[in-house]
Amino acid sequence: MRLPSSVLVSVSLFTAETTAALYLSSTYRSAGDQIWQGFTLLFTLVPSVLVQLTLIFIHRDLSRDRPLVLLLHILQLGPIIRCLDAFCIYGSAGKVEEPYVTITRKKQIPREGQTEEVEQEVGQAEGKLVTHRAAFARTSVIQAFLGSAPQLTLQLYICVLQRKLSIGRGTLMVISLLSIVYGALRCNILAIKIRYDDYEVSVRPLAYMCVFLWRGFEIATRVAVLVLFSSVLKVWVFPVVLANFILFFLHPWALFWSSRSPFPENIEKTLTRVGTTIVLCMLTFLYAGINVFCWSAVQLKLDDPDLIDKGQAWRRQLFSSSPAQGFWECCGSLCMLRGTLSQPGSMRSKPPGKETGDDPVCVTKGDMTQSLCGAV
Numbered sequence: 001m002r003l004p005s006s007v008l009v010s011v012s013l014f015t016a017e018t019t020a021a022l023y024l025s026s027t028y029r030s031a032g033d034q035i036w037q038g039f040t041l042l043f044t045l046v047p048s049v050l051v052q053l054t055l056i057f058i059h060r061d062l063s064r065d066r067p068l069v070l071l072l073h074i075l076q077l078g079p080i081i082r083c084l085d086a087f088c089i090y091g092s093a094g095k096v097e098e099p100y101v102t103i104t105r106k107k108q109i110p111r112e113g114q115t116e117e118v119e120q121e122v123g124q125a126e127g128k129l130v131t132h133r134a135a136f137a138r139t140s141v142i143q144a145f146l147g148s149a150p151q152l153t154l155q156l157y158i159c160v161l162q163r164k165l166s167i168g169r170g171t172l173m174v175i176s177l178l179s180i181v182y183g184a185l186r187c188n189i190l191a192i193k194i195r196y197d198d199y200e201v202s203v204r205p206l207a208y209m210c211v212f213l214w215r216g217f218e219i220a221t222r223v224a225v226l227v228l229f230s231s232v233l234k235v236w237v238f239p240v241v242l243a244n245f246i247l248f249f250l251h252p253w254a255l256f257w258s259s260r261s262p263f264p265e266n267i268e269k270t271l272t273r274v275g276t277t278i279v280l281c282m283l284t285f286l287y288a289g290i291n292v293f294c295w296s297a298v299q300l301k302l303d304d305p306d307l308i309d310k311g312q313a314w315r316r317q318l319f320s321s322s323p324a325q326g327f328w329e330c331c332g333s334l335c336m337l338r339g340t341l342s343q344p345g346s347m348r349s350k351p352p353g354k355e356t357g358d359d360p361v362c363v364t365k366g367d368m369t370q371s372l373c374g375a376v
Contacts, residue, residue: 047147093125144183152176184215248288261303
């Protein structure tokens with residue numbers, strides 16, 4: 001069982017950025033800059049609320065009797081309690097015999113070409129950790145592109161106007177940039193895993209470093225250009241960026257309406273049509289925010305049951321706006337797979353006489369796409 005390090009990284013970036021933003025907003029208030037204070041708080045609180053709602057939605061807390069957890073989410077402390085829960089599950093794993101396990105049959109394809117089938121048991125604890133990792137992968141994307149990216153743009157714009165860089169503002173800018181790059185990294189890894197859903201994907205540390213550097217330079221360049229143009233063409237930049245955002249927001253819906261497909265009903269069984277529409281709107285809102293600041297690595301397809309275009313799209317990859325985009329996608333498909341083909345498993349219970357408990361938590365395709373950012 002792997003250590004939930006990705007959960008710790010997501011919570012650390014979320015906590016550090018929120019703390020730095022609150023401190024910087026207090027300095028703006030002391031200096032009398034109420035406008036900068038308002039925007040700084042706006043780009044801090046809005047993504048924080050969306051993160052809380054996403055965690056509640058993924059873990060289905062509204063259908064459970066967990067008032068303390070809901071209260072902590074209202075107090076914006078949900079990621080911290082979820083992180084503690086994940087590490088408690090990791091620490092207690094193996095100490096108590098689990099009543100149920102999931103049997104997963106995998107076909108390993110060695111280099112010689114001979115197929116070999118192997119069975120693997122997945123217990124309740126590991127299933128819950130998978131749910132936590134999936135949830136925080138999506139909240140990292142929300143925090144990055146609906147909070148950190150606008151925050152970084154705002155603070156860099158203030159630096160250009162005031163022609164000085166304070167320690168608090170510089171700290172917040174560094175943390176925001178790290179959060180954006182990490183969120184973009186999660187987008188890339190998640191895109192590979194969704195596209196090759198039948199395989200067990202293993203990404204090497206060198207690949208992580210390459211994507212981290214590529215995303216860092218890409219996002220830093222876009223933000224710098226946006227800020228420089230904003231400082232010169234103050235009147236024209238806002239309508240251009242807004243039109244770009246609206247175009248990316250409406251593009252998936254235009255494709256969906258042109259396909260004349262039925263309304264998606266597989267997002268969550270407990271949701272009404274209105275709730276499903278709200279979730280899809282938030283999903284396309286996040287998709288638009290990602291495309292404003294960087295390449296999204298996935299394509300939304302609302303008429304698909306998984307909401308993701310899983311086609312190879314080699315032409316789009318090779319002839320994309322950036323050669324590095326096509327290069328990464330082609331290399332990712334050729335070099336990042338371990339070569340193990342997964343098949344749906346079966347549920348096996350322990351022999352009679354053992355203590356029974358709750359059913360194990362299993363992450364399915366529906367769980368992969370159920371959150372507000374579940375498709376990216």
